[in-house]
Amino acid sequence: xxxxxxxxxxxxxxxxxxxxxxxxxxxxxxxxxxxxxxxxxxxxxxxxxxxxxxxxxxxxxxxxxxxxxxxxxxxxxxxxxxxxxxxxxxxxxxxxxxxxxxxxxxxxxxxxxxxxxxxxxxx
Numbered sequence: 001x002x003x004x005x006x007x008x009x010x011x012x013x014x015x016x017x018x019x020x021x022x023x024x025x026x027x028x029x030x031x032x033x034x035x036x037x038x039x040x041x042x043x044x045x046x047x048x049x050x051x052x053x054x055x056x057x058x059x060x061x062x063x064x065x066x067x068x069x070x071x072x073x074x075x076x077x078x079x080x081x082x083x084x085x086x087x088x089x090x091x092x093x094x095x096x097x098x099x100x101x102x103x104x105x106x107x108x109x110x111x112x113x114x115x116x117x118x119x120x121x122x123x
Contacts, residue, residue, distance in 0.1 A: 002026040002112045004098045009117030016088055020117055022081040022098030029079045030054060032100050033107045036072060036083045039116075040094035048096070049083060053105030061107060065091070088121045095119075 008020040020036070035050035049072040052059040060072055071084045081098055096117050099110035 002100065002102045004100065004112060004114035006096065006098050006114045006117040009096065009119050011120040011122065012088055014089060014121055014123055016121075017084070017086045018088060018119060019085065020083040020096055020098075020119075022083075022114060024079050024081065024098075024100075027100075027102065028076070029074045029081055030076050031105070032102055033105055034072075034074065034081050034098065034100045035107060035110065036070075036081075037097045037099055037110075037113070038092075038094040038119075039097070040091075043094075045097065047107075050107035051081070052107060055105055085119070088119075090121050090123060093119060093121050 003025045005023045031054050033053045036048045037045045038048050039045040048066045049062045051072045069087045073082045098114040101108040101110050102112050
């Protein structure tokens with residue numbers, strides 16, 4: 001059974017950094033593609049970052065807003081996915097979800113989401 005549990009959210013000020021963690025169970029974190037999504041208040045959930053799974057040599061992709069500031073990574077031993085967020089802006093505010101399709105190594109639309117972690121960036 002696929003389970004995803006996010007942690008590390010919080011309230012920070014503009015320009016600060018924050019790292020989100022996603023503890024996984026039910027599968028190995030490096031087999032399937034995994035990603036991070038953000039849902040800002042009143043908006044649809046959008047993909048922020050994705051790391052491809054087995055056979056793609058840790059290939060990653062990022063949204064335009066995240067590229068150069070956010071970095072997705074995974075720890076195979078801890079079976080955990082991370083999102084390091086730097087130079088945070090108020091527009092980065094939202095609920096961040098860890099996700100996976102649970103069935104392939106490409107960054108496909110996910111079937112599974114965690115419960116989310118709130119990130120609030122203030123001036």
